[in-house]
Amino acid sequence: MRGRALSDENEKLENLPLDDWHRGKGARMVGFAGYHMPIQYNKDQGGGIVAEHDWTRAQASLFDVSHMGQLMLTGENAAAELEKLLPGAIASLKPGRVRYSLLLNEEGGVLDDLMVTNATPWIEPVLDDEGAEIEAGHWGEPAYYIVVNGATKHDDIAFLREHLADDVTLNHMEDHALIALQGPKASNALGRVMRGVPDGLVFMQSTLYDFGEWPLRITRAGYTGEDGFEISVPAEFVQPLADRLCAEIEVRPAGLGARDSLRLEAGLPLYGHDLTAEIDPVSADLTFALSKKRREEGGYHGHAQIAAALKDGPASFRVGLVLEGRLPAREGAEVFAGDERIGTVTSGGFSPTLGHPIAMAYVDKAHADVGIELAVMVRNKRLPAKVTAMPFVPHNYYRGN
Amino acid sequence: MARYFTEEHEWIDVEGDTATVGITDYAQEQLGDIVFVELPEVGATVDKGKDAAVVESVKAASDVYAPISGEVVETNASLDDDPSLVNSSPEDDGWFFKLTIADKGQLDGLMDQAAYKSFCDGL
Known part of the structure; x- marks a missing residue:
C-alpha cells in the first residue's frame, strides 16, 4: 500500500x-x-x-492556524495604498470590520486570498483630575490587520513591500x-x-x-x-x-x-489549488469580493482585465460538482461533457456531512450552469457529476438578530 | 493456514492453492476513514508488487499492491456497501480479494507476524 x-x-x-x-x-x-x-x-x-x-x-x-501570515499595516495612506492591490473597498471599511479580499498581480491574477480588518485603535480621551476632558477621544493612526495564507505569506510580504508606498509600515507579526x-x-x-x-x-x-x-x-x-x-x-x-x-x-x-x-x-476555495496567479476573480466566482463602486472606478491591479471578464464573462468558471456513488474525484481529474474535455477538478473529496463525493472544478462557461450533467474521469472510470450551487452545506454564520 | 505480510502493509492468508489479501491494521490506521475501495475484476491477473486495488480515504487515494502474482477468483462485495469495514476489521471482515497462487516461491520473501510487528515498531 x-x-x-x-x-x-x-x-x-x-x-x-x-x-x-x-x-x-x-x-x-x-x-x-x-x-x-x-x-x-x-x-x-x-x-x-x-x-x-x-x-x-x-x-x-x-x-x-498559526502557519498563516499575520500582518499589520500602518500609516495615514494605508487604505489608499492597499486599494491599489486589492479590489475591495478598504477606505470605507469601518474600524472593527473585516473584509475578505484578494491580492492581485498586475494582470488581475490572484496572488492570494486574505482577510483585512480595520484595526485602527481608538485613543481614549485624556481627563484632568476633576474629570474634565483635556483631549477628546479619537481614532489613532490607521492600521489594517491582514491574515494571509501560510504557503504564500513570504511572497505576499515581498510583493506588498515592493508595491506599497514607503510611508506604509508593514509588520509581520511572527511572534x-x-x-x-x-x-x-x-x-x-x-x-x-x-x-x-x-x-x-x-x-x-x-x-x-x-x-x-x-x-x-x-x-x-x-x-x-x-x-x-x-x-x-x-x-x-x-x-x-x-x-x-x-x-x-x-x-x-x-x-x-x-x-x-x-x-x-462550505464552497470556500483553497489557495494554490482552486485559486492561482493564473486565475482572475471573476473566473473564480469571487465577484462578491469586487466592491461594486470600485468595479467602475478601478484603480487597482488588473482592473482592465477584470472589467473585461465581468462584461464578457470569463472563459471558464469555478463550479461545484456533486458526484454519484462513493468514489471521490481528486485534484487534476478531467471533466467531460459528452466526449469533450471541458474542465478540471481543482479540489475534491468525500463529504462526511452529505455522504457522497463533492468537488470544485473549473469548467468552460457553456457548461457552468447549475443542474448541467457532466462526467469526471477517475482511473478510466466515467463518474456522473452534476453542477451544483455552492456552498454544498449551508453556511451557519452569526449575523445578529 | 499461514499469514504473511509485506513491507507495504498488505497481509496474505495462504490456504492450499488460494490466498486472501487485505491491508493491515497499521495500514488502516495510517489511512484514516476509508470511503471507497476499488477492487480488481474477478478473472483479472495481478502481478507481485504491482497495483491490485485502490483505497480512498477522506484524505487521499492509496494503491494496494499484490503480495504475489495470481488470478483473482473472488472480491469482497461487502466493501461496496460498507468500505469502513477496512477500518473496523482490517485483518478479517475487511479483506479485499482472493487469488490463485501462481508461484509458491513468491511467498518466501514475505514476513511472518512477528517479523512484521518488529518492522512496524521500527517505523
Whole structure:
C-alpha cells in the first residue's frame, strides 16, 4: 500500500508554537506550508478526520492556524495604498470590520486570498483630575490587520513591500499565534471563558480583548462555514489559551484534514489549488469580493482585465460538482461533457456531512450552469457529476438578530 | 493456514492453492476513514508488487499492491456497501480479494507476524 499524495520529505519544516501541545494530544503531524502541522488527532481521544469534521458541524473545534501570515499595516495612506492591490473597498471599511479580499498581480491574477480588518485603535480621551476632558477621544493612526495564507505569506510580504508606498509600515507579526474556534457551540464555549465577548461581535467583526494579561484580537470569522472565532495571541500565551478553551465540554482539537473537508463543503476555495496567479476573480466566482463602486472606478491591479471578464464573462468558471456513488474525484481529474474535455477538478473529496463525493472544478462557461450533467474521469472510470450551487452545506454564520 | 505480510502493509492468508489479501491494521490506521475501495475484476491477473486495488480515504487515494502474482477468483462485495469495514476489521471482515497462487516461491520473501510487528515498531 502506498499513498498517491506526494509529500516533499526533504522540505525543511519548522515547529509552530503549539507543536508540543499537538503531539501531546496524539496528533499525526505532516508537513504543510513549511511547518509540522496536525492532520488529525488520536482516535482513542475522539480524533480522526471524519470524527473531527462531524464534531465541528455539531459542537466546536479548535484549529491551530498559526502557519498563516499575520500582518499589520500602518500609516495615514494605508487604505489608499492597499486599494491599489486589492479590489475591495478598504477606505470605507469601518474600524472593527473585516473584509475578505484578494491580492492581485498586475494582470488581475490572484496572488492570494486574505482577510483585512480595520484595526485602527481608538485613543481614549485624556481627563484632568476633576474629570474634565483635556483631549477628546479619537481614532489613532490607521492600521489594517491582514491574515494571509501560510504557503504564500513570504511572497505576499515581498510583493506588498515592493508595491506599497514607503510611508506604509508593514509588520509581520511572527511572534503571534492564531487559533480558530469553529462550530455552532463556539459562541457558547467562548462566552463561558470570556464573558460577553461573543455578544459584542457578529460575523466579520473583530475586537481587541485583554484576557487577564493576554492581549487578544478576536474576530468572528473562519474557514469551515460554521459560526466561530479566530483568536490572535502572543505565541507565549497560546498553549494555556488552547488548554483553557479545550477545557470546555464543547471543544475538541481538530486538524488540517477536517479543516479541508469542512471548507470544501462550505464552497470556500483553497489557495494554490482552486485559486492561482493564473486565475482572475471573476473566473473564480469571487465577484462578491469586487466592491461594486470600485468595479467602475478601478484603480487597482488588473482592473482592465477584470472589467473585461465581468462584461464578457470569463472563459471558464469555478463550479461545484456533486458526484454519484462513493468514489471521490481528486485534484487534476478531467471533466467531460459528452466526449469533450471541458474542465478540471481543482479540489475534491468525500463529504462526511452529505455522504457522497463533492468537488470544485473549473469548467468552460457553456457548461457552468447549475443542474448541467457532466462526467469526471477517475482511473478510466466515467463518474456522473452534476453542477451544483455552492456552498454544498449551508453556511451557519452569526449575523445578529 | 499461514499469514504473511509485506513491507507495504498488505497481509496474505495462504490456504492450499488460494490466498486472501487485505491491508493491515497499521495500514488502516495510517489511512484514516476509508470511503471507497476499488477492487480488481474477478478473472483479472495481478502481478507481485504491482497495483491490485485502490483505497480512498477522506484524505487521499492509496494503491494496494499484490503480495504475489495470481488470478483473482473472488472480491469482497461487502466493501461496496460498507468500505469502513477496512477500518473496523482490517485483518478479517475487511479483506479485499482472493487469488490463485501462481508461484509458491513468491511467498518466501514475505514476513511472518512477528517479523512484521518488529518492522512496524521500527517505523
